C-alpha cells in the first residue's frame with residue numbers, strides 16, 4: 001500500500017521580509033497572492049536579473065554560489081539566498097536590495113532566516129551575513145545575534161499562525177511604514193480603520 005505524505009508548506013524567505021514589515025502586507029502578498037507592481041518593484045526585479053542567473057565563481061580562496069535554494073524542515077521555510085560565500089569552512093549569506101538601509105528590521109530578519117536554513121542544511125554555525133544596498137552602494141554586515149535569531153523565529157511562527165487563520169489583519173499603527181509601502185493604494189489603511197470603527201460602532205449600538 002502506498003502512503004501519500006503531504007509536505008508541510010514552506011513559507012518563502014522573501015515573504016518573511018513582508019511579515020516582519022507588516023502582517024497585513026504579508027497576508028496580502030502570501031495569503032491572498034496580491035501584489036502591486038510599481039516602478040520601484042520593476043527596478044528591484046531588474047537589479048536582481050544578474051544575481052538571479054545563478055552560478056559558481058572563485059574569488060581568490062572564496063567560492064561564491066549565486067542563487068542558492070535553502071530550506072528548514074524545522075521552521076517550515078524555504079527560498080533563495082542571493083549569494084552564499086564559502087571560505088575555509090566559513091559560510092556567509094549576502095542579500096541584495098534595491099534601496100537604502102531602512103530603520104526597520106525586515107531585511108535583517110530575511111537574511112537571518114537564510115542563515116537558519118543554511119545552518120540546518122550544512123550543520124555549520126553562521127556568525128554573520130551581509131546586505132548590499134544598490135541605491136546607497138553600501139554593504140551592511142549583520143551579526144546573527146541571539147536577539148535577531150529569536151526575533152526571526154517569532155516572525156516565522158507568527159507567519160505560520162497567520163496562514164492557518166487565513167484572515168487579513170488590521171493595518172499597523174506605524175504610518176511611516178505605510179508611506180513607504182508599495183501596497184498602500186490597495187490596503188488604504190486610513191479607510192480600513194474608519195470602516196472598522198464604523199462596524200464596531202454599529203455592533204455596540206445593537
Ligand code: SF4
Pocket residue numbers: 021022023024025170171172177178179181182183184187188189
Ligand atoms: S499600507 Fe501600511 S498597513 Fe497596509 S500593508 Fe502597507 S504597511 Fe501594512
